[in-house]
Amino acid sequence: MRTLAHPDRGELQLDTVLSAFSDPVRRRIVDQLADGPDDQACSAFQLPVSKSTSTHHFRVLREAGVIEQRYSGTSILNTLRAADLEARFPGLLKAVLQAARDETPSPTAERL
């Protein structure tokens, strides 16, 4: 079984996590994972970049510790490491998600 390296919760670096968050393509991935179910395959994300660029962004998120990726058949299932992020950097993920929503309100989230 192929495996993918993930940093432990205690190894998460603020610099790395912040720069992972500071790209629009990656924040789109994070937003979709936060709003939707866990275990979404990479192909479930309609990203405005090529397949190889997508792979790159998923890897950046994984290596920063923002998402967990595990193989399942020909797919990779992606899950937001919300609990680990909250444990290490309390409030950070929530603030970023909230800021992203305020900035580009989704059509299905008028009120709040």
Place this chain on the structure above:
Amino acid sequence: MRTLAHPDRGELQLDTVLSAFSDPVRRRIVDQLADGPDDQACSAFQLPVSKSTSTHHFRVLREAGVIEQRYSGTSILNTLRAADLEARFPGLLKAVLQAARDETPSPTAERL
């Protein structure tokens, strides 16, 4: 009188703010402004880079809307735009500052 361009509160961009935060030199500036008084001159920061590199980082922070800079004699006084950041991206600054403190605890801030 020389003036410096600053984005309005409403113009702050999440991408720009996050990438401003994701550099160690700049987070050091932000941390010192958050912990210390307003209106600290650039020369009050002991940064591990040259003068011209410092100028660069202060400009990135100013153009992102993280700090306000105003001339005073031969100096520039720097102030964290905490209220603007809080208004636009609630909880973000606090989460970043707290995360930075947890990661590299300052010797003078044992308890909290």
Place this chain on the structure above:
DNA sequence: CCTCTAGTACGACATCTTTCGTACTACTAG
């Protein structure tokens, strides 16, 4: 075995970033 789907590896390329040094401007103090 063959084919399809999902994603990776690799090399290339353009751009952005961080860094520096040198030369400069603006203001203060004598």
Place this chain on the structure above:
DNA sequence: CTAGTAGTACGAAAGATGTCGTACTAGAGG
């Protein structure tokens, strides 16, 4: 006016980043 201090402008260089296309591997399904 002269000197000193604070910071800027500019150009250069090294490295990181985002992007792509092509060729590849792993697994599912016939």
